[in-house]
Amino acid sequence: MANKKQITFENFSYLIIFGLALLVRLLMLGKAPLGEFEATWAYQAWELAQGQTSHVGLQASYLTLTEGLFSLFTSSNALARFWPAVIGSFIVCFPFFFRAKLGQKAALVMALGLALDPGLVAVSRLAGGPILALVFSLLAMGFYYLKKPVWAMIFGGLALFAGPALWMGALGLALTFGVSHLAGAFEWSTHIRAWFSTSPSGSAGKRSFPWGFALALGVVTMQGTLFLQHYQGLSAWLDALPAYAAGWVHPSGVHAVRLLAALLVYQPLALIFGLIAAGRAWVTGEKTARFLSIWFVSALALGLLYPGRQVYDLIWALVPLWALAAMELIRGLETVKSFLVTRIHAASIFVLFALTWLSFVTLVTTGAGDDKWWLRWVVMGAALLLIGLATSIVHAGWSWPVAKKGLVVGVCAAFGTYLLAAMVGAAYLRPANPQELWHPGSGGAQMELLQESLGEFGLLTTGRQDNLDFIIIGDSEVLRWGLRQYPNSHFREAMPAPLLFCPH
Numbered sequence: 376m377a378n379k380k381q382i383t384f385e386n387f388s389y390l391i392i393f394g395l396a397l398l399v400r401l402l403m404l405g406k407a408p409l410g411e412f413e414a415t416w417a418y419q420a421w422e423l424a425q426g427q428t429s430h431v432g433l434q435a436s437y438l439t440l441t442e443g444l445f446s447l448f449t450s451s452n453a454l455a456r457f458w459p460a461v462i463g464s465f466i467v468c469f470p471f472f473f474r475a476k477l478g479q480k481a482a483l484v485m486a487l488g489l490a491l492d493p494g495l496v497a498v499s500r501l502a503g504g505p506i507l508a509l510v511f512s513l514l515a516m517g518f519y520y521l522k523k524p525v526w527a528m529i530f531g532g533l534a535l536f537a538g539p540a541l542w543m544g545a546l547g548l549a550l551t552f553g554v555s556h557l558a559g560a561f562e563w564s565t566h567i568r569a570w571f572s573t574s575p576s577g578s579a580g581k582r583s584f585p586w587g588f589a590l591a592l593g594v595v596t597m598q599g600t601l602f603l604q605h606y607q608g609l610s611a612w613l614d615a616l617p618a619y620a621a622g623w624v625h626p627s628g629v630h631a632v633r634l635l636a637a638l639l640v641y642q643p644l645a646l647i648f649g650l651i652a653a654g655r656a657w658v659t660g661e662k663t664a665r666f667l668s669i670w671f672v673s674a675l676a677l678g679l680l681y682p683g684r685q686v687y688d689l690i691w692a693l694v695p696l697w698a699l700a701a702m703e704l705i706r707g708l709e710t711v712k713s714f715l716v717t718r719i720h721a722a723s724i725f726v727l728f729a730l731t732w733l734s735f736v737t738l739v740t741t742g743a744g745d746d747k748w749w750l751r752w753v754v755m756g757a758a759l760l761l762i763g764l765a766t767s768i769v770h771a772g773w774s775w776p777v778a779k780k781g782l783v784v785g786v787c788a789a790f791g792t793y794l795l796a797a798m799v800g801a802a803y804l805r806p807a808n809p810q811e812l813w814h815p816g817s818g819g820a821q822m823e824l825l826q827e828s829l830g831e832f833g834l835l836t837t838g839r840q841d842n843l844d845f846i847i848i849g850d851s852e853v854l855r856w857g858l859r860q861y862p863n864s865h866f867r868e869a870m871p872a873p874l875l876f877c878p879h
Contacts, residue, residue: 396490405453416503463499472517505540532595622683644790652703707783724785
């Protein structure tokens with residue numbers, strides 16, 4: 376009797392993490408109005424669903440998927456963000472594919488980090504954002520590594536239709552493989568021989584590959600054209616490359632410092648342990664960590680150098696950063712078994728970090744009006760010194776592995792709590808708000824109030840909420856999306872005359 380596959384604890388853990396990732400991305404998804412960037416893509420999808428246009432923009436994957444939702448259901452903010460949120464949750468599959476390289480425990484930690492990372496959660500809740508390009512590319516890499524070429528071709532093809540963001544990641548990966556080959560962290564000849572040595576061979580493999588290629592081509596074609604309704608979608612990937620190249624000529628106005636600020640503000644946990652792991656890799660010669668460190672630096676450097684940069688370009692650097700951080704966290708947590716001293720040490724570090732953070736927040740909120748601002752700095756400095764002193768005492772009284780584990784657990788608990796708070800702020804408290812570094816462009820904070828006011832005025836004057844006839848001066852994608860249900864609304868670039876007389 377054939378052996379039946381059983382769900383292991385590891386597989387069950389990944390299912391739980393995926394469910395958590397899906398929950399945090401879908402929760403209160405339509406609460407905030409769409410910003411200018413999001414409304415651009417959502418309005419295009421709505422026009423396709425209404426048959427008002429046949430033009431498929433650069434992001435064919437997002438437009439065709441969202442058009443299908445708008446055709447089946449009514450258009451809304453939540454449905455405009457639905458597919459990026461759902462597909463963004465599948466990013467936790469990437470560590471599962473590479474758990475043999477990362478280690479099972481490190482892969483689980485990485486999956487949890489990717490599920491709750493503030494930047495990845497915020498970008499996954501962004502209509503028309505780059506998360507589709509990232510996730511489809513990672514899934515293609517994962518299936519390629521598992522020697523499943525058909526699935527790799529399917530997701531690689533879907534990534535091609537995900538817009539210009541793909542080329543930012545593709546260029547970073549190409550640079551990574553090139554530098555890694557020169558640094559000895561990746562050898563092409565060894566990789567190719569190993570891949571083909573276990574790939575399908577013989578007559579059965581030769582017969583199955585053409586069918587697999589045809590299947591992949593069919594799936595990509597159907598998705599890119601929404602079941603052959605919009606053939607223009609097939610050329611979207613060709614238009615995406617010139618659009619990305621144009622970003623090297625036309626600056627976006629986003630300063631490179633903003634990307635570094637987002638990395639420091641939202642990812643301190645991954646940054647601390649990731650940099651430690653990267654430094655250790657170049658000392659010990661660990662090839663996997665070296666490759667990941669090159670990937671992180673390449674993706675970060677491209678984001679900083681690209682004139683058309685956006686903060687969300689950092690998502691390509693967050694994946695290798697979390698891989699490095701997970702490897703270092705597991706290394707620090709597996710030094711010795713936990714006992715009372717380790718727990719007390721970790722708890723004291725958590726309390727001292729909390730005291731430091733509260734003092735810092737008080738200093739920022741009070742500003743120059745606080746007469747005892749200098750006392751806040753003294754408290755923060757003393758707390759950090761006490762952390763070092765406590766670690767030194769445990770080191771001297773017990774051992775360095777005991778002190779190291781307490782330090783790692785305490786730092787992980789403190790910055791893990793901060794990570795959750797940052798994620799809640801970016802996704803729920805200030806969603807689609809320009810104050811959040813991850814959100815591109817301007818927002819539409821008062822759109823609901825405008826819709827309610829127009830609806831009430833329409834009922835008073837015409838008896839229907841959507842029967843108003845009005846003209847909007849200027850071009851705003853937020854207004855186009857918010858007022859899409861008003862068929863008698865008209866957009867004009869400018870007033871036809873400096874003075875207008877209206878009979879009513």
